[in-house]
Amino acid sequence: MKAIRCKTYGPPSMLVLEDVANLKPGKREVLVNVKACGVNFPDTLIIQGLYQFKPQLPFTPGSDxxxxxxxxxxEIEQLHVGDEVFGFVAHGAMAEEVLIPANACFPKPPQMDFPIAASFMMAYGTSFHALKDRAKLQKGETLLVLGASGGVGLAAVELGKRMGAHVIAAASSDEKLELCRQYGADETINYSTEDLKSTIKALTHKKGVDVIYDPVGGDYSESAFRGMAWNGRYLVVGFASGHIPKLPLNLPLLKGASVVGVFWGGFAMGQPKENMRNTKILMQWYAEGKLRPHIDKLYELKDAPKALKAMMQRKVKGKLVIDVRHEI
Known part of the structure; x- marks a missing residue:
């Protein structure tokens, strides 16, 4: 089979497409002919050796x-040969075949096509776990989403609105913020042209926001935290800016606020029953037309390095997907 391979840590241009040995499932694994693979920002970190875990070289990137x-x-009884499925892996999905752990592989709803299914789990799973389980977001609270036009950010905007929050979307361009408004954002902040802290205070009439969803990190984190309301919850989702910020610890003290880590992959693998409950809710909302994932562009498998480069250059609104349907 063909697979994108990372043989040495570095930029996407160092990835290669080559033939590798076919795979065989273990007792609790499912072997899947890949139809589509979602591209996520952690993929760009893994190939550079900058993520929290480093696969043994050489490896195939890709999770969704x-x-x-x-x-x-x-040992698997719930899935059968020929079933259409979606799922996630730590790495290995940018290929014609992938092995998925049984507790991370789910039947695909008939009305959900393969690219949508491959773009769904990590973005919506992360954001729902963050808002529901970690922040315990309540109806009527104010949610600020940083990096709101990206894959997980746009899902957070859509889910936050679905859960009854007043949603403020923050992104780096008016074009990106227009997409956020289409997905339910009540108000927006262009942090390339507006001061984040003062705009938060103005939009909330000096009260501040109850929950901050931050997949970006970097220079905006402290400014956003200074716009936090009393008893607020700051969700640390990721560091797409490439910079892990340092936060003065007097700020959580003065605001009675919490800094809450969000690691959906650890949650999904460590608490599969709870993750399954979340997944069923998300699937129901999708079936009811209440969620609509946004795919920015499809790429062929051979062009996966171009997709990863676009992700690193912050050119993406919503999700990018590697379409393998015509290559097997």
């Missing part, structure tokens, strides 16, 4: 995946 079951492990 959808496809058709080719074979199942001997």
């Amino acid at each position: 995946v959808s496809g058709v079951v080719k074979a199942v492990g001997e």
Whole structure:
């Protein structure tokens, strides 16, 4: 089979497409013919050796995946050859085949096409876990989403509105913020042209925001935290800016606020039953037309390095997807 391979840590241009050995499932694994693979910002970090875990070289990047079951492990009863599925892996999805742990592989709803399925789990799973389980977002609270036009950010905007919050979307351009408004943002902040802290205070009539969803990190984190309301919750989701910020600890003290880590992958693998409950809710909302993932562009498998480069250059609104349907 063909796969994108990372043989040495570095930029996307160092990735290669080559033939590798076919895979065989273990007892609790599902072998899937890949139809589509979502591109996520952590993929750009993993290939550079900058993520919190480093796969052994050489490896295949890619986490979000959808496809058709080719074979199942001997202990698996809930999935069968020919089933259309979606799921996630730590790495390995940018290929024609992938092995998915049984507790991370789900039947694909018939009305959900393969690219949508491959763009869904990490973005919506992360954001729903963050807002529901970690922030315990309540109806009527104010939610600020940084990096709001990206994959997880746009999902947070859409879910926050669905959960009854007043949503403020912050992004780096008016074009990106227009997309956020289409997904439910009540108000927007262009932090390339507006001061983040003072604009938060103005929009909330000096009260501040109850929950901050931050997948960006970098220079905006402290300014956003200074716009936090009493008893606020600051969700640390990721560091797409490439810079891990330092936060003065007097700020959580003075605001009675919490700094809350969000690691959906750890949650999904460590608490599969709770993750399954969340997934069923998200699937129901999608089936009811209440969620509509935004795919910015499709790429062929051979062009996966171009997709990762676009992700690193902050050119993406919503999700990018590697379309493998015509290459197997």
